Amino acid sequence: MKKLLIIMTRLPLKGETKSRLSDFLTVDQTQALSQYLLEMNYQRAKASQADLCFWLTADQAGYDLGDFLNLDQEAVFWQEGDSLGERMSRAIRDGFNRGYDQVALMGSDLYDLSTSQVDQAFTYLDSCDLVLAPSLDGGYGLIGMSAYYPDLFALESYGHTSVLAATLSHADQAGISYELLPAIRDIDDKEDIAAILTGDPEATFLAQGEYNANFIFDQGRKLLRIALGSQLHLDQQIQYEYGALKALEASGVTPKPLALCDYHPLIGAGYLVEAFLPGRQLDYETDSQIAAELLAQIHQQDPKQADHLIYVGQPFVVMYEEFETMFAHYRSWEGRSEEVTQRIQRLLDGLKVYDHSAQLVNPCIINTELNASNFLINPGDQSYVIDWEKPLIGEREQDLGHFLAPTTTLWKTDYLYDDQSLESFIQAYDAHSPIAIDQAKLDQYLVFTCLRGLTWCAMAYVQYNKADKLARNQETYQVISRFLSTDFIQMIEDYIAKRLPG
Known part of the structure; x- marks a missing residue:
């Protein structure tokens, strides 16, 4: 036949x-x-x-x-x-x-x-x-x-x-x-891929950013995390992230890593599995004390357990070079605002009062991109810090500076840490940390973080106006435009002026 x-x-x-x-x-x-x-x-x-x-x-x-x-x-x-x-x-x-x-x-x-x-x-x-x-x-x-x-x-x-x-x-x-015949699976969408990677036909999509996608499986007990790219331009992004989570596991306040796959042909990359954690997003006004305690716990973890992480020996040199690279996109753009250009340039010039070559002191594992969405808050129970895409060996003040800076808190909320709330956060952190915050260094990181926010917005503003991103993300474009407004820049100028040395 x-x-x-x-x-x-x-x-x-x-x-x-x-x-x-x-x-x-x-x-x-x-x-x-x-x-x-x-x-x-x-x-x-x-x-x-x-x-x-x-x-x-x-x-x-x-x-x-x-x-x-x-x-x-x-x-x-x-x-x-x-x-x-x-x-x-x-x-x-x-x-x-x-x-x-x-x-x-x-x-x-x-x-x-x-x-x-x-x-x-x-x-x-x-x-x-x-x-x-x-x-x-x-x-x-x-x-x-x-x-x-x-x-x-x-x-x-x-x-x-x-x-x-x-x-x-x-x-x-x-x-x-x-x-x-027995039922089979064809691959049409990302849920099909997640079901295969996890072995769970009920795996469901949770959320996706520019650099990762997340799925829940095993009856809501586990999280599949797939690296779609790397902010650090790493070839092995998911391995980098997994190693950071392993080093932080003893803290009890970060996702527990359960498994790592270095490479799978369905996605042309690797993935990790971690415990799915409950909680809501942080509220700056009510949850800052919890955040301070969590970060103090994280910063106590031994950085020697994460020797694969990038070590930035002169963080301010690296940050300033990043500012210049990002702002160059706006400065050379024919659609730039001369007033915005001049005011941001003056702020950059003002950073010369600092010693950019200062070496890293008291190194620890830092997240580098802390904002409200990095926290899962469970009042009266254990809370967590998640999303470890871009960890480094750096200084605790850098992490805290990013978290507390107005360019972070005002991105999606209307909350601004005033002097009193900032002092309250520092006291809460110091109460749970064997190493106290260096106030002068924190102020420097707050200033540098503000400049990072402005120069990134300047670069992104050019990119959004040159490409089709505007149609895809109108909300982000509106925030970028607000951050480059004269009123916002004036607020940042005043904020920085209070923190400059001398």
């Missing part, structure tokens, strides 16, 4: 695959994912008992499948038809027209369809008319027939969750006997 297995696919061309993953993976990553799935399914299909051929998307005519797979003389055809159902129908009809007794068709984005399942499909066809491998999204990833049944493809649409049910309904009405 002659058996034919058809792989129906698109070629993994950059920018032409997995559009539903475009908000999650880069075009290079989605292309690599498609290439990986195509290669994996080809090898599994080739090992089956059936002959093998490919039907490729017609709009990719002119490209060669052999550029993507090391083929073994398999026939390659171009798909015909306007709808998916019509294209599948014509491919299967062609198989029967070429003299095959059993014909099956599968997609190339399946993750867990095994060779043994493919062979089982043909075994079923020895005694039934139709076999289907249900997919978890309500469709199917493989369809096989012992004769050509075109009515099974006469569905109004294939973009819904009842494709399998509609196909089986057609089969029942026509008296077509069928068998079902």
Whole structure:
């Protein structure tokens, strides 16, 4: 009995695959994912008992499948038809027209369809008319027939969750006997990837930033964290973050790291698993004492346990160079405001009163980007500090300066630490820390953090006006614009003037 297995696919061309993953993976990553799935399914299909051929998307005519797979003389055809159902129908009809007794068709984005399942499909066809491998999204990833049944493809649409049910309904009405293989997963979106990485089909998306994506699984007990990029321009971002969490684990106030995967081909990167922590976002007005205690606990952890972290021996040199690099984008932009340019430049020039070459003192592990969303507050119970994307070995005053500065607190709230609330925070921190805050150094970091905020906003303002970011994030653009207003800059000038030495 002659058996034919058809792989129906698109070629993994950059920018032409997995559009539903475009908000999650880069075009290079989605292309690599498609290439990986195509290669994996080809090898599994080739090992089956059936002959093998490919039907490729017609709009990719002119490209060669052999550029993507090391083929073994398999026939390659171009798909015909306007709808998916019509294209599948014509491919299967062609198989029967070429003299095959059993014909099956599968997609190339399946993750867990095994060779043994493919062979089982043909075994079923020895005694039934139709076999289907249900997919978890309500469709199917493989369809096989012992004769050509075109009515099974006469569905109004294939973009819904009842494709399998509609196909089986057609089969029942026509008296077509069928068998079902175990359910399989095809990869269409980020939840599919999370389900595979965690082994939990109920894994759910939690949140995503520019550099990471997070999913909850194991009945809400664990968090999957995938690195989408690196603010520190690291090749091994997730390993860096995992190492920081391990070093901080004894504090009891950071996420407990549970597992690390250095690399997975589905995402072209690594991921970590950590304990999911409860809590709400910090309220500066009511939760500052809790924040002070948490940060004091973190800064006590032995930095020698995190010797993989970047050590910044002269932090003010690095920060000032960063200011200059960011502000250069605005300073050279033809759309700049001359007044804003001059006022920020005067503030930068004012930093010359400091010794930028001062060496790091009392090194500790710092988060570097503390804001209200980095805290999970549980009044009367344990609270936490999360999101350790950019930790360094630095000074506690740098962490505290970023947390307390107006350019941080006013980003998404209207809270400003006045002299009294600032002093109250320092006292709370010192009460829980064996090393007291150096007030002069904290003031310097507060000043530098304000300049970091302004120069970053200046750079981002140029980027938002040159690109399409404005349409994507109007809220952020409004905050950036407010930070570059004359009123806000005046407030920062007054704030800095109170803290300059001498």
